[in-house]
Amino acid sequence: MRDGALLAIRDLRVRFHTLEGSFYAVDGVDWHVERRETLGLVGESGCGKSVTALSVLRLLPPRTTEIQGQILFEGINLLELDTEQLRRIRGNSVSMIFQEPMTSLNPVFTVGEQIAETIRLHQGLTPKEAWDQAVEMLRLVQIPSPEARAKDYPHQLSGGMRQRAMIAMALSCHPQLLLADEPTTALDVTIQAQIMDLMLRLREEMHTSIVLISHNLGLIAEMARRVVVMYAGKVVEEAPVRELFHDPLHPYTRGLLGSVPWIGRKQTTGRRRLQEIPGIVPGLMEMPSGCRFHPRCPEAKEVCRREPPPTIHRDDGRRVLCWLWA
Amino acid sequence: MFQYVIKRLISTVPVLLGISLLLFVMLRMLPGDPAQVLAGQMATPEEVEVIRHQLGLDRPIHVQYALFLARLAHLDLGRSARTQNPVIQEIWARLPNTVLLAVLAISLACLFGIPAGIVAAVRPNSWIDYLVTSSALVGISMPVFWLGLMLVVVFSVLLQWLPAGGTGSWKHVVLPSLTLASFVVAFIARMTRSSMLEVLSQDYVTTARAKGLKELWVITKHALKNALIPIITVVGLQFGMLLGGAVLTETVFAWPGLGRLIVDSILARDYPMIQGTILVFGLLYILVNLVVDLIYAVVDPRIRYE
Numbered sequence: 084m085r086d087g088a089l090l091a092i093r094d095l096r097v098r099f100h101t102l103e104g105s106f107y108a109v110d111g112v113d114w115h116v117e118r119r120e121t122l123g124l125v126g127e128s129g130c131g132k133s134v135t136a137l138s139v140l141r142l143l144p145p146r147t148t149e150i151q152g153q154i155l156f157e158g159i160n161l162l163e164l165d166t167e168q169l170r171r172i173r174g175n176s177v178s179m180i181f182q183e184p185m186t187s188l189n190p191v192f193t194v195g196e197q198i199a200e201t202i203r204l205h206q207g208l209t210p211k212e213a214w215d216q217a218v219e220m221l222r223l224v225q226i227p228s229p230e231a232r233a234k235d236y237p238h239q240l241s242g243g244m245r246q247r248a249m250i251a252m253a254l255s256c257h258p259q260l261l262l263a264d265e266p267t268t269a270l271d272v273t274i275q276a277q278i279m280d281l282m283l284r285l286r287e288e289m290h291t292s293i294v295l296i297s298h299n300l301g302l303i304a305e306m307a308r309r310v311v312v313m314y315a316g317k318v319v320e321e322a323p324v325r326e327l328f329h330d331p332l333h334p335y336t337r338g339l340l341g342s343v344p345w346i347g348r349k350q351t352t353g354r355r356r357l358q359e360i361p362g363i364v365p366g367l368m369e370m371p372s373g374c375r376f377h378p379r380c381p382e383a384k385e386v387c388r389r390e391p392p393p394t395i396h397r398d399d400g401r402r403v404l405c406w407l408w409a
Numbered sequence: 410m411f412q413y414v415i416k417r418l419i420s421t422v423p424v425l426l427g428i429s430l431l432l433f434v435m436l437r438m439l440p441g442d443p444a445q446v447l448a449g450q451m452a453t454p455e456e457v458e459v460i461r462h463q464l465g466l467d468r469p470i471h472v473q474y475a476l477f478l479a480r481l482a483h484l485d486l487g488r489s490a491r492t493q494n495p496v497i498q499e500i501w502a503r504l505p506n507t508v509l510l511a512v513l514a515i516s517l518a519c520l521f522g523i524p525a526g527i528v529a530a531v532r533p534n535s536w537i538d539y540l541v542t543s544s545a546l547v548g549i550s551m552p553v554f555w556l557g558l559m560l561v562v563v564f565s566v567l568l569q570w571l572p573a574g575g576t577g578s579w580k581h582v583v584l585p586s587l588t589l590a591s592f593v594v595a596f597i598a599r600m601t602r603s604s605m606l607e608v609l610s611q612d613y614v615t616t617a618r619a620k621g622l623k624e625l626w627v628i629t630k631h632a633l634k635n636a637l638i639p640i641i642t643v644v645g646l647q648f649g650m651l652l653g654g655a656v657l658t659e660t661v662f663a664w665p666g667l668g669r670l671i672v673d674s675i676l677a678r679d680y681p682m683i684q685g686t687i688l689v690f691g692l693l694y695i696l697v698n699l700v701v702d703l704i705y706a707v708v709d710p711r712i713r714y715e
Contacts, residue, residue, distance in 0.1 A: 142615055166624070173621035181612055189613040191634045191709055201620045236710040252620070 088115035088155075089292050090139070090177075090260055095152040097134050097143065099367070106367035108134045110316040111152075116260065121286065121293040123307030123324065125300065125339065129364045131316040132296045136262045140173050156260070175205040178253040182265035184245035188237040194221070195233025198252045205256045220251035224281060243274035250281065257289055264296045279306060300343050304328060312336050315365055315375040318394075322401040332403040334380045335360070374406065382407060410706075413714040414699070421695045428691045429481070429684065433474050436680055443678035447490055464490055464680075477684070486685035491677045496685035499670065504689070506576065507666035510658075511651035513582060514589035519644060522594040526601025526640075530609060531628060541598055548595030557588040557661035574663035585662040589655050593647045600643045604636040611635070637708045645701035649694045654686075 097109040109131040116122045124132050137143050138150050139161065154161045156177060161169065181187040189197060198217035202208055208216065214233070221229035224247040237245055246266065253261055263282070267275040279302060286293055295306050303310055303324065310327045312320040312335065320333040331337045341358035362379040365371055371378050377387040386406050395408045444461035445452070452460075461467050465476065480487060486496035529541035564584060565573035571580050608614065609632055617631040618624070654668025667686060674682035706712045 137615075140619055142618055170621040170623065173619055175621055179619045181616065183612060186612040187616045189617065189631050189635070190711060192631075193710075200622070204621055238711050249616075252616075 087117070089118045089120075089157065090294075091115040091153070091155040092135070092139070093153040093155065095135065095138060095150070095154065097131070097138050098149040098151070100147050100149065103368065105149075108316055108367055109138070112313070112316070112318050114311045114318060114321065116292050116294055118259075119286075119290050119292055120309065121295055121307045123303035123310040124294055124296045124313065125298065125303055125310055126313035127298060127339075127364050129366075130313045132313055133264050135313070136179065136264050136294065136296055139262060140177060140179060141169060142179075171205070174201050174253075174258075175256045176258050177260045177262065178256070178258040179262040179264065180246075180249050180253045180266050183269050184242060184249050185237075185269070187249060188245055190237055193234055193236055194240065194248045198233075198248070198255050201252055201255050217251075217255065220255045221248065223254075223285070224248070224251045226251075242270055243277065246270060246274075246278055247281065250278070250285070254285060254289060254291065258291060261291050261293045262296070263293055265298070266295075267302065268297070268299070275302075282306070300328075300339060312339070315370065316367075317375065317404060318402075319376065319404045320402070326399075326401060332401065332408060333376075333405050334382050334407070335376050338379075338381075374404075410703075410714060414703070417699050417702075421692065424695060425688060425691055426478075429477070429688060430474070432684055432687050433477065434470070436683060437470060439678070441678050443490055443680055446678045466680075486688070487681035489674075489682045490679045491674070491682065496681050499682065500667065500685055500689055503665055503667050503670050506664060507652060507654055507659075507668065509582065510585055510589065510655065510664065510666060511648060513586035514593060514651055514655075515644060515648045517586060517590035518593035518597050518647070521590075522597030523601050523640065525594075526598040527605055527628065527633065529598070529602045530605035533606060538602075541602065545595040545598045548591050549599075551591070552657075553588060553592055553655075554657045554661050556591055557584070557658055560584045560588060561661070574661070576665060581662075581664075585655075585658050585664050588658050588661070589651060593651070596643050596647060597640065601636065601640050604639045605632060608632045608636040634708060638705060641701060641704055641708065645697055645704075649697040652693045652697065653690045 092112060092114050095109055095112045096107055098105050098107050112131070112135055114122070114124075124135070126132050134143065139154055139156075141150070141161065143150070150162055152162070156172065161172065164172070188194065192200075195214060195217045198220055199210070199213040202213040202216050203210065206213070206216075218229045218233050221233055226232050226244060226247050232240065232244070232248075237248070240248065246269075250266075266282070267278050270278060282293070283306065285291065293306070295303065297303055307324050310320075310322060310324050311318055312327075312333065314335050320327070320331070320336050322332070327336065328340065331340055338358065338360035342360060344357055360379055365375065365378070371388075373389050374380070374383070374387040374392045377383040380387065384406060392404050392406045393409055394402055394404050396402045397408075442457075442461075444457045444464060444466060447464075448457045448460050458467075465473060468476075477487070484497070486500075488495055489499055492499065525541045525544075529538040532538055561573045561584065564571045571583050572578075573584075575581055605628075609628075611632075613635075614627060614632055617627045622631070652667075654666055654671055656668040656672055658664065659666045659668040660672070667689070671683065671686045671690075673679075674686065702714070706714060
């Protein structure tokens, strides 16, 4: 990890206190994002990707969650800020887009007002200036006739338009870092492509670093430079995107890649069944001993059942959490 | 919108007709003879018969109803059998008292109930939540007349700060409105709490926090406006009920409102008075509901009326 990283997460542990007891949803996670970089964060549902992202802005309910470790944004530990200092970062230098544009926009305020609110808050503009700026943002995300759309309520927009509006809101204060949690999962495929194009373009224009959280490997391949793979609250592999796709080290990553349908694969590699990873992600209450992936791992050995695997840092900068490489 | 209001107002006519018909029939099925009540225990059968004729009660019921409707078309509700005053005049004299009490009670209830419900929802299962929810339970369960009497004992008898009943100054209205509010506040607090609890777990609340808004703004702007619909519903229903006369409270505090008027009229089998008052209750209830429906559309842009 380099010191110049924009965001560095060090040994992050997130514990949920529930009626059934306390559980770590994220258990010792490390990763970082460089300036102007897009990092892909991959894993199945329930692996702790979203929890990690929400912890960055401390958006998890404070009375039932406990966050340990360090989240360094430009060298400042966000976990040590008071609420006032944190508020100045939220939506301003670090902002977030969520999966479901239907439910993450407030239904009783106009789209323009929701964007202008952020601008007023962080840039101290007058209401009129902030509104004009909000309209400009809608224009930037290619919403047609933005003056009129700004006066619309979320239910009057289509899903794709809503996600564009969310992006406009997230980018309205020119953040240095954008946390995008499954930004296209709720959209249909053609709209997905448009939204990704838009994000790519805006990344170039605004020099924003992006953490792209997705279970969609195609999307990650297209957008990210580096990929972090998470499983059951831990980082199991990290690699530059090309290496990860050509030569996955962790059996889980291999499983993920094997379960993607590949058009045209039949001609080159012969008839191959679409693979699946047997079983499901373990619940927080029933974490297996040793390596958390061993019950689903085709290459599990005796040691995998007994002891948690070490993180192997390789010379080429890749890392993997697996006994196979120890 | 304007058209919608007109339509709704027109639709009150059949509703009121329905109410009047039901009322007309049910009143006459009640045991007790208005002519006998009016004439007194000592009256001869002939005297009772004369009074019955004066009241028009010797005619067939459908003729009575037709006459009633004919007069109603001229906004004439007839004369009270008891006082001989026009019914409209009697109602008109008491309506301001009832409205004053209802408005004060509902305002007090909102003033305390909504913030209490919000605080309870923001800190669920905290001591303040338990305080709010248990006070609400007490408020709902406590008989109004008992609370009214206790307030009288404390503030009128022991402390001698406030009059025990009647009208005349602002002091007279304090205890009855507090009594009524204590019941309504409990409903409003409970509804606010549950509605806010649901809204606070929505994604857009997280979005609002992620924008860097102050928590106070997140709650009072982004969450509360979404939580308002059920709260408005409860406030509207309770307000409609309060306008329908708070019989017990008005009795305890000798408050000259519609609640006592209707009870006195029922005891006297004063048919015209009962009919008139109930029709006014019905009209008020319908109007409150219309206003509530219009407020829905103001609060939630997804609600539109054609």
